[in-house]
Amino acid sequence: MIKKSNSKSIKLIEYYKLINHNLIYNNKAINRYKKDSFEISADKADNLERLKKSINGIKNCILKKNATNMVFSDGNPKSKIMFIGEAPGANEDEEGLPFVGRAGALLDKMLAAIDLNRKKVYISNIINYRPPDNRRPTDEEIKRYLPFITKHIEIINPKILVLLGSTAMNALIGNEVVISKMRGKWIEKKFGNCKTSVIITFHPAFLMRQPAQKKVAWIDLKMIRDKKI
Numbered sequence: 001m002i003k004k005s006n007s008k009s010i011k012l013i014e015y016y017k018l019i020n021h022n023l024i025y026n027n028k029a030i031n032r033y034k035k036d037s038f039e040i041s042a043d044k045a046d047n048l049e050r051l052k053k054s055i056n057g058i059k060n061c062i063l064k065k066n067a068t069n070m071v072f073s074d075g076n077p078k079s080k081i082m083f084i085g086e087a088p089g090a091n092e093d094e095e096g097l098p099f100v101g102r103a104g105a106l107l108d109k110m111l112a113a114i115d116l117n118r119k120k121v122y123i124s125n126i127i128n129y130r131p132p133d134n135r136r137p138t139d140e141e142i143k144r145y146l147p148f149i150t151k152h153i154e155i156i157n158p159k160i161l162v163l164l165g166s167t168a169m170n171a172l173i174g175n176e177v178v179i180s181k182m183r184g185k186w187i188e189k190k191f192g193n194c195k196t197s198v199i200i201t202f203h204p205a206f207l208m209r210q211p212a213q214k215k216v217a218w219i220d221l222k223m224i225r226d227k228k229i
Contacts (some may be wrong), residue, residue: 126145159196
């Protein structure tokens with residue numbers, strides 16, 4: 001029993017070392033992410049391009065008006081694991097890619113802890129344009145962009161859908177639920193023709209503010225790791 005307990009403790013310590021290194025004081029955007037050329041079907045490529053054009057064609061949106069770039073996605077569109085966050089921040093708006101700031105660095109560490117990376121997953125957000133001052137998107141903004149992220153999920157057709165934070169959870173699961181009670185549970189959900197297993201965990205930005213919750217997020221990550229095998 002003691003040996004088993006020590007083994008668990010060692011794994012948890014290794015995880016903490018992996019995700020805590022040099023994150024809090026680094027404000028620079030991460031420039032190492034490049035769009036890889038993943039070979040996908042013509043239909044999927046066409047559907048993604050159509051979706052991107054539809055988002056770009058939104059009218060009378062203050063988010064779009066004030067943004068530098070649309071933030072559509074990153075990662076492998078062939079992946080069966082899709083992550084969805086809240087909305088772009090300043091670094092994401094500048095580079096046009098999701099999760100490239102400090103929260104993105106932590107997300108990369110979390111992925112690495114379960115033997116994943118951006119070539120093995122697909123990443124997007126509920127909102128495709130940065131809200132001013134990195135504020136939370138309003139209910140009206142979420143409602144406007146919800147059909148686009150729903151279609152995005154249907155096109156990617158993931159086996160596992162990971163919702164990062166309460167905004168993504170409330171948008172896609174419902175406002176009547178709270179993340180403290182919903183995280184770490186599998187939910188079978190349908191988005192269009194896509195049937196997927198949904199799991200909710202804390203957003204990396206929240207974990208940076210509340211590092212004590214990282215041990216809880218580690219439980220969620222292990223559930224993803226075990227299900228993907």
